[in-house]
Every structure is written in C-alpha cells, then in structure tokens.
Amino acid sequence: MKCLTCIEQGMTSQVFPGAGMSTCLGHDPYWDEAGVYHSHDPNWHSTNYRCSAGHTWAVSIRQKCPAPGCDFGKDDVKIARKENTNGE
Numbered sequence: 001m002k003c004l005t006c007i008e009q010g011m012t013s014q015v016f017p018g019a020g021m022s023t024c025l026g027h028d029p030y031w032d033e034a035g036v037y038h039s040h041d042p043n044w045h046s047t048n049y050r051c052s053a054g055h056t057w058a059v060s061i062r063q064k065c066p067a068p069g070c071d072f073g074k075d076d077v078k079i080a081r082k083e084n085t086n087g088e
Contacts (some may be wrong), residue, residue, distance in 0.1 A: 003051035005081065011053055018048035038065050040072045056082040 022057045024044045027040040046060040062076035 001049070001051065003055050004050075004057070004079070005055040006051055006053055013051035013053040013055070015049055015051050018050060020045070022046070025041040027060055032067070036067045038067045038072070039063075040065055044076075044078075058082065 001015050003011075003013050003015055023043045025042045026037070027041050027043075029037065029041075031037050041063050044060045044062050046058050048056065048058045050056045058080045060078040060080070062073045064070075064074050064076075065072040
C-alpha cells in the first residue's frame with residue numbers, strides 16, 4: 001500500500017495501519033436454487049492508516065459474495081482521506 005497524497009505530490013513514505021472497526025449488521029447466508037452458497041454480508045470493515053509524512057486516510061471494504069458470478073460486494077471499496085496532521 002502507498003499513500004495516495006504522497007504519490008500525487010511526488011513524495012515517498014512509509015504506511016502504518018491503525019485502528020480497525022466493523023459494522024455489526026446481521027445477515028442470512030443462503031444456498032440458491034442451484035445449490036450455490038451466497039453470503040450477502042452488509043457489514044463494512046474499515047482500517048485507518050497514516051503515512052510517515054503525516055497524511056491519514058481510511059479504507060472501508062464490504063466482502064464480496066463467494067458465489068461465482070454474484071456481484072454483491074464486488075466493487076465495494078471506499079477510501080476516505082482525512083485532514084493532514086502535520087499542518088500542511
């Protein structure tokens with residue numbers, strides 16, 4: 001993983017993971033008519049990151065359904081940049 005802000009500014013940095021959290025919504029996995037297992041888990045799993053240049057951001061992911069061809073959660077990744085902690 002690389003810091004997107006550092007890349008945009010032509011800098012390099014080290015990246016450190018921070019606290020993580022998950023939402024806690026219930027869901028019911030099921031087997032479809034063909035006997036294929038589906039798990040449409042609505043929960044988001046988020047991790048905070050910071051780089052050695054002081055930039056911070058969070059990455060949130062929702063797990064993709066393991067069933068072949070099922071699109072649930074396929075592109076569910078969010079990156080949220082946070083305010084700089086080093087005064088820039």
